[in-house]
Amino acid sequence: MATLDDAAAMALALPEVTETEQWKTWRAWAVRDKKFAWERTYTKADLKRFGDEEPPSLPVLAVRTDGLVEKEAILADPPRGVFHIPHFNGYAGVLIELSVISDVDLEAMLLDAWLAMAPKDLAEEHRKR
Incomplete structure (x- = not known):
């Protein structure tokens, strides 16, 4: 069980990572100004799509994948806690x-x-390390 602070510490341990605020509300992490992970809340549309189903509990982290093929491979056998929502259709992220x-x-x-x-x-x- 991880927290947002745990995720931040893991992200910041990687080379050349900076933490920023996204829309002055959510935390995000980037390598050389390319965002690879960010805190993600649910929009009203997201919640509506869940219908009667309970959405995964917050906090939720969005992370980039190395393309849609990798995304589909991850979602074919996801680690516990990894999921997808319709808003991310066609986007390389989970x-x-x-x-x-x-x-x-x-x-x-x-x-x-x-x-x-x-x-x-x-x-x-x-990778050489």
Whole structure:
């Protein structure tokens, strides 16, 4: 069970990551100004689409994937806590229910998101470590 602060610490441990506020409300993390993870709340439309189903509990983290093929591979056998909503159709990203995902899976998802957005030279340097 992870918190938003746990996710922030994991993201900030990666090379050249900065934390910003998105719309002065939500936290977001970027590598060289390319956002790879951010806090995601539900819009009224999101909640309406859940209907009678209880939405995953907040806080939720959105993370980038390395394209739609990787996204579909993740969603074919997702780690516990990883999910998708219609708003993300056609977008290379998935959502994570922080109160459910394991720390190990969260760290792996953040690393993959970072690698998807990091410049090639920085990603290669990190892989060599």
